[in-house]
Amino acid sequence: MVQTSARLLKVLSLLQSRRFWAGGDLARELGVTERSVRRDVDRLRSLGYPVHAAGGVGGGYQLGAGKELPPLPLEDEEAVAVAVGLRVAASGPVKGLEEAAVRALGKLEQVLPKRLRRRVNALQAVSVRIGDTAPRVDAEALAVIANACRDEEVLRFDYSSREGTASARSVEPYRLVHTSYRWYLLAYDLDREAWRTFRVDRIGPGPRSGRSFKPRPLPSEDVAAYVSQAVSTEAYRFRARVTVQAPASVVSERLSGVAGRIEELDAERCLVHAGGDSLEALAFYFAWLGFEFEVHEPRELIEHLLRLSERLARAAQR
Amino acid sequence: MVQTSARLLKVLSLLQSRRFWAGGDLARELGVTERSVRRDVDRLRSLGYPVHAAGGVGGGYQLGAGKELPPLPLEDEEAVAVAVGLRVAASGPVKGLEEAAVRALGKLEQVLPKRLRRRVNALQAVSVRIGDTAPRVDAEALAVIANACRDEEVLRFDYSSREGTASARSVEPYRLVHTSYRWYLLAYDLDREAWRTFRVDRIGPGPRSGRSFKPRPLPSEDVAAYVSQAVSTEAYRFRARVTVQAPASVVSERLSGVAGRIEELDAERCLVHAGGDSLEALAFYFAWLGFEFEVHEPRELIEHLLRLSERLARAAQR
DNA sequence: GGGTCGCGGACAGATTCGGTCCGCGATGAG
DNA sequence: CTCATCGCGGACCGAATCTGTCCGCGACCC
Structure with a gap:
């Protein structure tokens, strides 16, 4: 029955919303017998989630830290906080985390209800930025691009070159690389029929992903090296x-x-x-x-x- | 069987890891018939997760943005990114999000495998802080305190008063309030038998939560007002x-x-x-x-x- | 010692699940 | 236009599973 799985998800979520749950409370909350609760707990355990239990008065079930991370059920507010936090993390205050942050952001944005997306965007505006050697990159665009890479979808956007001339591009996106406080997109330009490296901060607002493409072999084994070489001529002002x-x-x-x-x-x-x-x-x-x-x-x-x-x-x- | 529920979770996670999944691929991945995949997709839909499907060549299933947020399955790296991002968000670069960020952080830290926790702590150290009118608050302590409030568990910690004298406290924590760039804990001091407001940045390292307590009525309806009044004498240097x-x-x-x-x-x-x-x-x-x-x-x-x-x-x- | 609470075996009946088979309809490439 | 691909879902059936009920055990705390 769908019921069983739904209940399992619900137990997981309940256990994350409060530390201790007595079997009886859980049973009432879920509308099943206590025996079934015990069975659900067993199921969770067999799925690898460590549910600790304490006997005696004031005992109860408690979800512990296991080997693997259980899926995280988030409230609206919390999801917004996560999204905002990830956007900050993606723009690079902490080294070596940017790529993961962008991936997570992509996942989150894909399923984020519209009403929450609006909130995130509204809050994003007031984020405090330090010194700002790094140009401001639109975190949402970053997420769109990351998803396009992951899903192998053609990407269209406006790009302003170093000289300031804008042009519409249509590319196969492959990798998003973060080096020395800038984001670069390694992509195959469909119009120019050649590999290009784009600076994400020069990509115009609202890049759109379209139909999917069959990936071609990358121009180099070591993408990071390739990109950093391609942009080495890139000068700061x-x-x-x-x-x-x-x-x-x-x-x-x-x-x-x-x-x-x-x-x-x-x-x-x-x-x-x-x-x-x-x-x-x-x-x-x-x-x-x-x-x-x-x-x-x-x-x-x-x-x-x-x-x-x-x-x-x-x-x-x- | 556990299998069914586990599969459902897995489908959910697969659908979030890649945009498009063809029915056949999913079937192979899960080790079941395509018919069963369709049934699983149906189940997910009936649970409220909007799974879009595209027919024809290159079609497939795709998880869309629904009314509710599905639980977020995170990879290790991504979880670390989320934790770091939340710590930044909790320390307040964006207004009005701190409480939610701390709640989410509490949830996450509760289930975060130890190996990841170490990574988060290691990365936390290098976070760049702007201007820093706000004293540095230990995000992990914040999460512990938030969980103690949520779970109604007695909290013990060392506290240095404004004058610099340290004392061991044992309190019933009730609310964590964020005002004007500082975190305050509203709690009932068990030794002094009175309500107290603690500045979280003055709480020593590693607060420990212990046995649970039965909550008493709060000293005021409007906690925010109460706290802000209690700390109004609080002076900046x-x-x-x-x-x-x-x-x-x-x-x-x-x-x-x-x-x-x-x-x-x-x-x-x-x-x-x-x-x-x-x-x-x-x-x-x-x-x-x-x-x-x-x-x-x-x-x-x-x-x-x-x-x-x-x-x-x-x-x-x- | 007694109450509370988690644990789990056993059983039985209802329910559900998954595989198989099959025809329908939409989509997009040639 | 035509064809191949791919999602959709009804029907059927045997096997597997789930749930509630009943019960005795052990741990823990007052």
Whole structure:
């Protein structure tokens, strides 16, 4: 009967909504005998979910941490929180998690009721962004693209090239790669009949996935290497060279997340090469460090720092 | 048989792992006839999960967005991403979502296999924090506390008072409230036999939940109001008064997340009252605005800005 | 010691399940 | 246009399963 399976799902969900459930309560909640509850619990156990039980007064069933993760039943609010959290995670505050976050986001968005999707989008707007060396990537677009890759569906979108000219693209998406704080899409461009690497932040709003395609062999075994090579010519608007009066290890910890590399000069100083598209972001990263530093280039950054310094000095006057 | 229910769960999970599944493929994957697959799909539909189907060549089944959210089957990596994302969300980058995020986190942590928990904790460390008016709250502690509230379990922890004296507490936890960038726990202190409001960031590491208790009536109907009144005497280390040369609406948008309130002076200026425990954070927030501003108090902030301004000026020299 | 609560065997009847067989209709490629 | 593909669902039947009932056991806590 469908009833049995539905009940099983319900038990699973009940057990996750409250730590302890007495057999009798569960039975009442589910509208079956206690014996059936015991059987359901057994079934869950045989499915690999560790349900602990405590005897005596105040005892009950409790879902524990097992080897595998049970499917997570979420309330509306919680789902929204998960979606928002994943969008943050996908935009990269924590290294090495972006791809997984995007995959999870794809799964979630696929089944997210419309009313919740609206809430997520509304909340998304107010997210606080730090420094922002990374251009803002639309997390929903990211999810759409990730799903298109997974499902092998042709993707259409508008793309603005580095020079700012826009063009409509129609591609077979293969991989979404996250490197040095940017998202890239490795895809086969159907109109140009060639492999291309797209910067996701340059993809226009609302990419649409369409009919499915038969995947062709990738241009390289090592996709990450291929992409990073393809984009190595990619330049930031500004490249900064800055000497910081602090040990390289300290700086690298505090600058985690900035695109760039750090050279140790001596025990107390290091040279930071950082790339960014915004002077504000670059200035803040270094100011935020809290150490003395010296900018060698670019000139624009030096000028920006001077202006900022003057503004702060004015703020402190009275 | 357990088989049927297990299969149903598996179908649900398969349908979320790939967009399109042909009936034959599903049948092979599950080890049953195609007819049975159709029946399973029917069952899912009757459980409220909208499974769309497309006929013809290249057709297949597809899980759509329904009224309710199906339980989310997560891979290991994805679960870690969700946990990290939720921890970020719980620490409050997006308004009004913190409580839900903590609830979801509680659910997740309850069933998170140990190996994944370690990963989450490891990753948590490197999370980038902005400005940080909010003291760092241990997300795992938050989850433990939330679960203790939900499960009505006595909670023990070390608490350092405002003056810095530590004491061991044993309380009945009732509500976790998030206001103005801080977490508070409303609880009944069993030793002092009185209601108390605890700042979660002052709770020592590893709060432990114990035996369950019978809840007593709350001291007030409106818990949020009660707590906010109870903590109204709570002072920040620094209180700043700053005039900003920008419309109040713009400022309030960019300062979202800072504890404080904004008074409109005229169309082009507003007065911001902000509280914070760190001069760096306060300076950062106002500098980050990008507008001209003037600090009226505190003196420390003015001095800090001067020092910062000089440091930036030095950085720009060469 | 007694009450509470989880455990699980046994049994019987009702229900359901899954495989098989089959014809229908929609879709999309050639 | 035609054909192959693929989802749909009715019918049938034997096997498997589920549920409620009854009951004794053991653990735990007051």
